[in-house]
Amino acid sequence: MTAYDPDNIFAKILRGEIPSTRVYEDDETLAFMDIMPRSDGHLLVIPKTPCRNLLDASPEQLASVMTTVQKLARAVVKAFDADGVTVQQFNEAAGGQEVFHLHFHILPRYEGVSVRPPGNMGDFDLIAEHAEKIKGALG
Numbered sequence: 001m002t003a004y005d006p007d008n009i010f011a012k013i014l015r016g017e018i019p020s021t022r023v024y025e026d027d028e029t030l031a032f033m034d035i036m037p038r039s040d041g042h043l044l045v046i047p048k049t050p051c052r053n054l055l056d057a058s059p060e061q062l063a064s065v066m067t068t069v070q071k072l073a074r075a076v077v078k079a080f081d082a083d084g085v086t087v088q089q090f091n092e093a094a095g096g097q098e099v100f101h102l103h104f105h106i107l108p109r110y111e112g113v114s115v116r117p118p119g120n121m122g123d124f125d126l127i128a129e130h131a132e133k134i135k136g137a138l139g
């Protein structure tokens with residue numbers, strides 16, 4: 001497998017070199033809003049330490065990331081009064097991965113409502129509003 005690239009966009013977000021709308025962080029993980037949200041409240045959870053994806057992640061990275069995924073999944077359901085939540089994760093280009101730092105997508109879902117198509121930039125003010133709602137639900 002290709003080596004981890006320390007200049008991938010999420011590594012830059014972790015180092016604060018490019019902006020992000022953060023909603024939660026602890027010693028091991030960070031959660032921030034996806035800039036192309038496929039549903040209102042779409043966010044990403046990543047480990048703070050380097051790994052490309054599920055295939056090279058350590059058990060410790062997975063344990064901490066999944067704990068944060070559950071925390072944020074519960075928070076978005078509460079914040080958006082969602083009927084459910086989709087957690088998505090892609091591995092390598094053939095598996096649909098575009099950014100090569102392990103990340104889990106969290107998408108609030110509603111009965112009978114499809115997610116929006118990929119690749120559309122979100123409205124930054126609206127994303128910031130949604131981030132505040134999620135932070136409020138985290139307590």
Ligand code: AMP
Binds near residue numbers: 035096
């Ligand atoms: P994938 O690797 O297929 O899971 O897709 C990468 C995801 O990262 C997409 O949903 C993008 O919208 C999202 N993304 C890309 N750049 C940024 C960024 N600078 N801030 C937040 N999300 C991003």
